[in-house]
Amino acid sequence: xxxxxLKVTSIxxxxxxxxxxxxxxxxxxxxxAAPMIGERGEGTEALRDRRFFGQVxxxxxxxxxxxxxxxxxxxxxxEMAKRGELLFPEPVRRRR
Numbered sequence: 458x459x460x461x462x463l464k465v466t467s468i469x470x471x472x473x474x475x476x477x478x479x480x481x482x483x484x485x486x487x488x489x490a491a492p493m494i495g496e497r498g499e500g501t502e503a504l505r506d507r508r509f510f511g512q513v514x515x516x517x518x519x520x521x522x523x524x525x526x527x528x529x530x531x532x533x534x535x536e537m538a539k540r541g542e543l544l545f546p547e548p549v550r551r552r553r
Contacts, residue, residue: 461532470511474504480534486542488533500526505543524551 467479471487474494479485494504503524504510513520521527537543 462518463534465515465520465530465533466518468515468520470513472507474507476512476513476520478520478533478537480530483546484534484543485526485546487539487546488537488542489540493528510536 462481462533464481465478466481467477467485469532471477474489474491476488476490477486478488490504490510494510495499504526505521509522511526512523515521516527519530520533534543
């Protein structure tokens with residue numbers, strides 16, 4: 458695995474069709490997957506079932522479902538940034 462490659466470090470599915478995500482660069486947020494799974498495609502068809510959607514896991518830092526559908530962390534972060542879903546941690550202020 459290349460050093461510096463963006464990964465998802467934490468993921469949790471919440472209803473309806475949202476993913477609470479933390480990235481390796483410390484950015485985080487809640488991704489609304491409804492538009493993505495509403496698109497036609499064999500991979501997204503199974504995700505329309507809420508129970509199946511909730512089975513998301515991380516495979517080497519990549520969100521992946523049991524049907525092997527996965528989402529690129531780079532694409533995911535870019536989409537979240539475009540939609541205003543991406544947040545950044547507050548800088549730590551050091552005491553003098």
